[in-house]
Amino acid sequence: MSGTIKRWVSAAWLIGLLLISLPASAQIEIIDQAGRTVRLAQPAQRIFFAEPGDFTIMAMLEENPARRIVAWNRWRLDKHTLAHWRSIDPVAFDKIKQLVIDGPQNLNAEMLIANQPDLVVLDRFFGAAKQTISRLEQAGIPVAVLNLEADLRERNPTEGLEKMAILIGREQRGREVAEFIDRHVARITQRVATLKNQQTALPKVLMEPHAGIGPCCMSVGSGVLMGDLILMAGGKLLGSDIVEGLSAQLSAEYVIASDPDIYIGTGGRHIEARGGLLLGPDVDPAASLASLQRVTQRVGIAQTSAARNQRTYGIWHSGYPIVNLELIATWLHPELFGDVDPAATLAEINQRFMAKPLTGTFWITPHPTPKAH
Template identity: 70%
Template structure:
């Protein structure tokens, strides 16, 4: 007599064993963040084919990954000069040359179909480009995750390194992201504490003219308050002239207004793109003598030459694409040299290079008419 039971045919037995195996396996880990626009972004695995909309995002990825070019399939290189590109290319020329070098000057140029053609597994959009809602919708309908993140540390925010730390999660480098974040916040807190003490003690807040793309025209363009380098002046304990009349990130001041305001400190921003216009030269492959000579030329313009900032040699230049924490330290030392005499922005940049960068940029990234004095 045959014992009672269930007799499984061979193919049923195989299926049954496969189901048991699936049940016993742990569920595949899913990477998930909430981006800076409040949207949930999910990846099945760390991103390896990324598209960036912001020119500076390559630099920020380089703080997280020793070979950023290997993770990027397309990148907005708009406004970046060839000298900067050449230095980043030197990390891995073969991988860099495979990257599609886009030139997008705004969300109106964001073509979803062109991005989809690169088969990315993640598209990272700065808040500015994130306003292209139709393109974002098309990308997500195509199954491509989109993260709205500003990777450069926004020192005005409560969580200034949120963007780069969230990207670190998406590429499987969460611990590195936390390390970068802690490094930046520690130095930001040091500046904030000292500026708070200066204000509490009633110390003077020097007036500052910060001119973007310095020397590109008559005196003088001025930074406004908002999402711009002008806010670093405020964070460093200065008063930004022109901010009461400049609507937006930057605006034109008359030479008469500058002379009447008589700023105590002048800070111009510049880069290699200013060479053809006779402006302030800073950045990769610029030597110190050339940079200083360009600052002197910029300061000879009518309006600036009459200010005490120039007369007292408290005039400086800063690379517009530098690390924001280094720029903040520079500005703080220029505005309050006594209170920040132990702060060394060059040492901060050297530590960034040593701890986080596979390749450090070489060149001149700031210059001064003379050493700052009280």
């Protein structure tokens, strides 16, 4: 064998060893939020989502989210929100298997397998379905436990969103969304930290979930995202010391005696028929304002400082957490956050990240407090 041939064979042998030792370039791998390794041979194209709000996050990461979704749990979503997401691509949307699953106990593995997903995404609530996860993985279907909606209370609030972006081959977009959210969160939390260090008295806030569907007053508990936004924005959450779980009923007498400085009701179209606080896609501002007035005229709220001083507000239960945090911060501390404009934040989200922005009424500020100049 000539020297040239020997060198060629040797080089080919070395190249072969290098190729064997390198990982497959198409393989995608993450550690999900349950500490499990998730591997895909290529970016996911046929996804099942267990959390209804994950469609919104996908619409921030992907121009046409419907094309990547084979099945979806649309539980609790109103027809107006569904119509909006359908309008992006009606043909692709109508191909999605629309499921209604109210909890992990009803997450059926065989039903999911029949839709042939190449990735099943469960939030932590549905991640409790251990047997279903095991059955799916036995069938060769990867399962990722990820909370896609940014949990602003966490050290890394956008972890789930960023990992999802990797799984669909949109890592750069995921980083852009994460950076935007982190920057806006820091603006609020850094100022609130200074406020607390100064031992400034914090306002008492009554936050009523699904406001107006019953007598005064339900209250969210601490440890629940909407309630914890009050704490992050520099407020005291009324009833947090006695409310266990997601929410609980407070008596009108307790509310009057506690005398909250600020009232914030959460609402949506899902409680419209029950006389609740009306907010959400395609809601007329006048109708929304009228619903807030009905809600705050109930016995218990009407007798508080919040009502007397016209510091009563409404917020869409399904809004972007960062916009909700900014809204609450400006309501609680208008002078401290005089330069924060939640409407501008929402407009930037819509312009930079959303394929088709939601339109409607997502908060009510009937008596805006003048901002410092």
